[in-house]
Amino acid sequence: MSRHIVCLTFDHDHLSGFIARGLTTPTVISRGEYDVVVIPRLVSLLDRYNIKATFFTPGHTIDSTPHAVTPYVEAGHELAHHGWTHRLPASLSREEEEEEIVRGNESIKRISGRTARGYRSPAWDLSPHSIELLQKHGIQYDSSLMGHDYDCYFARQGDVAELMTPFVRGRETTLVEMPISWSLDDFPHFEYMRLPNGSVMPGLMNATNVLENFVDDYTYMTRVQPDFGILTYTFHPHVIGRGHRMMMLERLIQKLMEGGAEFMTMEAAMHEWLARRQQADKIAAE
Template structure:
């Protein structure tokens, strides 16, 4: 079968997007939303992000000439009010990431909507404009939540993995992510005996990410790296990212863009193509006839 290939601007072979989830304290606050324990260990690990990590990443992006997409829970924007204005001033895209980094499986649609509306207000107040993109904490979504994004005028979601180029699901453009090129699964180490393996050396991960980028070029892949400042703001990891991103940015046949630019590209050139259905009704019917 002749499968359609995704096309990129100016005949580029593939695309790359550098995305940053600025989680900081938010997931810890969500996990402890019924009451904070007295400990500082995990909080301080996470505060390394807004204190140091994100600024190192921003300086690195300036040096390699790449603009990224930064997804910020609104509680993080409120706790660190210099953050969103600095990201905008340096030419990066800012997008929504919940208020308290609400985990989808523990959140009702009403709670999701309230968090979204609150974050829209915070972003509007701190940046003077409304963001166009959303990324779900922990990369989970439901059809109802996609419908809320659409209703609030969000142009894209970046949480799912049904293609490795943009597509549409639930009536919303999807700028897909991929676990293979997320920093947390290799580097996140929280201590306290909960971790199952030590953090990978950055050079090991770099080799794997280079392989994924290189292999993906033959498929016209969108290579969406995801990092967290509290994790990848550490010295050897920022240095690794600088080597990797500068090499990718130097390729003439790769389009390096923000997720917002990629969503706009999809809407203006591929609208109505690569449309996926959530399809839960069909699968429910299949289960009923199989019972």
């Protein structure tokens, strides 16, 4: 029996992403605060279709606005790790990165009763230390890399990437990588931003056109991996929460359901993938 799993994920950055970029003026802060309006609508939409999603939430968000996080925790959605300050791990020392993981997990445990099983790097940029530190602190899966589209794999530790020598792959770890793509992220499609360096991220794409892309990626998965596949979409509450985009999100859910998609949290999808891999290894060993 074929199974095509879809994970709807939400990076609930609130103010943390703006503050990490040095953007702290009142208007920018209010853009982040808009997610407080959106969260109850998202929880209601997911409940309407009996979908459990994964929210990657920085500790800064949890500790700043616990009332915005509680609705999806109480609704049974997965609360996963997204740093504490939304600083890029690649910009931190090993000690600073570990502090982010520990502090973020403390925030997650306070509000949900358990530490995170999954992690997503702010801006999807891991450091050379990330895999080791995530495993050290009990993280079972990561969702920051882009080495596949419809399948998980085990993340590597210790790659050597130098300009004048052939690339050397590091050792495979037991950390499950659940890959993502900028093309399946709402932020670059929709979010208009003027950055401190003077550059502009245009965003503001037509939601119907983006919907077509999102649906086609799922359809293609069913063609190239007819037996089993996992596809992850990434949304940000303050981005997807605008009216026409919420309507697009609901149409996406409807179309994927019509195509036979099974919706589940990232943690649940990880366990499905591991069980399937273990079964395949068992058959191969017989």
